[in-house]
Amino acid sequence: MSKREWYRPEIDGLRAIAVAVVIAFHAGLGLPGGFIGVDVFFVISGYLITSIIEREVEEGRFTLSNFWDRRIRRVLPAATLTILLTLIAAYYVMLSDDFRSVGRTAVSQAFSGSNLLFWKTINYFTDTAAGLPLLHTWSLAVEEQFYLLYPIGLLVCYRITSRRGVAVGTILAVGALASLALCAALTYWRPRAAFFLLPTRAWELLLGALLVYWDRTVRLRRRAIREGISLLGLALIVASTVLISESVPFPGLYALVPCGGAALIIFANSRQHEDDLTASGAMLATRPMVFIGLISYSLYLFHWPILVFSRYWMGRSPTTSEALIAILLTVLVSWLSWKLVEQPLRGRGVLRTKSASFTFAAAAILAVAFTGLMAWKVVPGRYESIEALVNRDSRNIVDDSVDVEVADIATDRVSRFGSNRPGAIDLLLLGDSHARAAIPGFDLFARSHDLRGASITHSALQPLAGYRDPSRRAMVTDSIEWMNAALDFAARHRIGMVVLAAKWDDAFTDVGTQQFQELLTGTIERFQKAGANVWVMLSVPVYESAVPRLLVKDKAHPSAGLAGQWRQSPQQYDDRNAPLLSLQERLRAMEVGILDPRPYMLDGDTAKFLVEQDGASMYSDASHLTIPAAARIVPDMLENQLYRSP
Incomplete structure (x- = not known):
């Protein structure tokens, strides 16, 4: 052979x-x-x-x-x-x-x-x-x-x-x-x-x-x-x-x-x-x-x-x-x-x-x-001792398994927050798991203003009418049906204030800037036709790795020369979110409010965004706020920005 x-x-x-x-x-x-x-x-x-x-x-x-x-x-x-x-x-x-x-x-x-x-x-x-x-x-x-x-x-x-x-x-x-x-x-x-x-x-x-x-x-x-x-x-x-x-x-x-x-x-x-x-x-x-x-x-x-x-x-x-x-x-x-x-x-x-x-x-x-x-x-x-401090709040998060499905929306089985008084719903928070992570802050704000709130959130679903995620992150719930149900809910309850919140870069990375902007403005117009005032909440800074992990690494290896270098700067945030930020003037012309958490997360000493509070991580992973962090940031943001416009 x-x-x-x-x-x-x-x-x-x-x-x-x-x-x-x-x-x-x-x-x-x-x-x-x-x-x-x-x-x-x-x-x-x-x-x-x-x-x-x-x-x-x-x-x-x-x-x-x-x-x-x-x-x-x-x-x-x-x-x-x-x-x-x-x-x-x-x-x-x-x-x-x-x-x-x-x-x-x-x-x-x-x-x-x-x-x-x-x-x-x-x-x-x-x-x-x-x-x-x-x-x-x-x-x-x-x-x-x-x-x-x-x-x-x-x-x-x-x-x-x-x-x-x-x-x-x-x-x-x-x-x-x-x-x-x-x-x-x-x-x-x-x-x-x-x-x-x-x-x-x-x-x-x-x-x-x-x-x-x-x-x-x-x-x-x-x-x-x-x-x-x-x-x-x-x-x-x-x-x-x-x-x-x-x-x-x-x-x-x-x-x-x-x-x-x-x-x-x-x-x-x-x-x-x-x-x-x-x-x-x-x-x-x-x-x-x-x-x-x-x-x-x-x-x-x-x-x-x-x-x-x-x-x-x-x-x-x-x-x-x-x-x-x-x-x-x-x-x-x-x-x-x-x-x-x-x-x-x-x-x-x-x-x-x-x-x-x-x-x-x-x-x-x-x-x-x-x-x-x-x-x-x-x-x-x-690094268990360091992790114990950093992760003190990282598991103190809103239950991320509670997705509001189409059938729940149709039968009004949605999450509620704010005032317990009887009456109509004043404020609807709609979005993905990042919107859900902000609920503790919305709840504190709504209680202080005697507002009744409802939230419709679902992991990996963007609050964009007509959008279907091409990367298949959400394969069970149809995103188009879900958004249509949410629109019907807002119209049925004659909700006056609607906040759209999400990790927006998931959408514009998938479909491109132009289509994303058309989807967002089209969604806003549908809510406005139903009589709602609309706000768009910008996402918090998003990192490539879990923030608790990065903080532990910094504290465990302070001599590595990398400590804090990964923290996001305002310019990095702007570059990452340009497709949405470039739409702000158009949104204001449509009488849409912008809710921006960045001013409440910026560290004046380093000109970078905060990621820890009293030694504990403000994030549970790479992009979701913990309950204490949301309770600290979101109420101040809403107090100063919600009633400015529209």
Whole structure:
């Protein structure tokens, strides 16, 4: 058997592209669909695993123990190292709750189950997920579950079929189609399940497996056809990184594009057609591409913890230059991991026998599980005393789980605040969870002025008539129906004062400045036609990381030279909120009032906004005020601004 038959350098080059686009996406370097690199990895994995199994079955030397021995040597050493180093780093860098979260993830991944944990707890594309240094292990869990089940299923297929190639290929095709259909359905119905679970990802691995059987039945003799297919595959992958984004329902049918691209490249450059590669295949087989491909596993393992910890430490996303430095560090660490861990343990030099390999696996699993369990349940966080002071009020917040739904609005089951006297509702507060966080301040003000207030708030829903969030943050409640119900409520109760409050940048980031301004003014006009005077409340300063976390970091590491640098300045606020601030004159011309919390949050000494009060954080996270902070800021704002206009 020639080297070309069992080693395909262009596949290492394809690995290089896959890991590069994933890293670029995670580093914020302008590839909105870079996460599709994981899908490319799945196709490659399915192809290579099936090739190995098929070849060894034909030669009469395949055993499950040999297969799992190779998987242990290939996957476990570097993964174990990454998880243990991440746990150590998390202890020194992260706050107690975040450190415990890393421990919990480590325990689940010790048994190849982190994807199940994430399925139940997070959305991959949220800020919360971006702070989990072991988030990327979900894909390892999917592959490991596949490695456990797939060879057994394949052997069963071999036993029950006589025409192995055709029959097994047909069975795999049926399985892939069933998985794809489930994936397409759950992407809309249960998007987290579709993203994280093996049954909805199996078709990507099975697509790679099918290539092994297609190789035997389809021959591409004309070089021009092979060149075109390979180039098309490369184009599909590149296009996916640009045209697919977080707002696209993924994986679903959209995942066919990058997966199909990977399959076309592998198929067009197969040894079954000709011994030489296509032009695009030859490009993938160049030495730099192959080198990146060879260390791609360690690159994938280490890049995410390095990026997460750098963001965590700085309290913001890295600049381009900082991201590039983090990537260079990742390459160095990954090369060392490949050279000193992957290569020695993959061969027979260290783990000489299968027994040694399986013993190592048991020890690695126990080490990760035990260390993770200690971090999760036993070891106290390094900064607990500081956290106790900073977080004194951070959990003193309005219940963020109480969303007012369409049915609640229709039956007047909305939240009430202010005076308990009988009579009509004087003031309606309408908005998202940030409006809800301001309710304690509205309540104090309304009580002092004998006003009856009502609030209609829903997490992740903007108070904009005709707006539907394209990024799918709110997938259960229809935002258009919700706003229509709120408009009907205001008209039905003849409410004279309406305050619209939200984290407005969610909307204008999604739809752009012009459409946002049209939506806001259109909403105001509808309330005005119903007889209401309208105020728009600007959002409080919003940070990239949780403010309590940043404050603890500052107090725990005062010599780091970063203390307070993350606090927002008025100019930074203006730049972030320009689409709304530029609309102020037009709003005033419409006789709309502006409620601005900034004057009551500005620190005159530093010319930056306040984030703590008597040592305690004024924020519960990156953008929501605590009850004490809202009670301090909002009443003064309303006292001075509510009755000025309109």
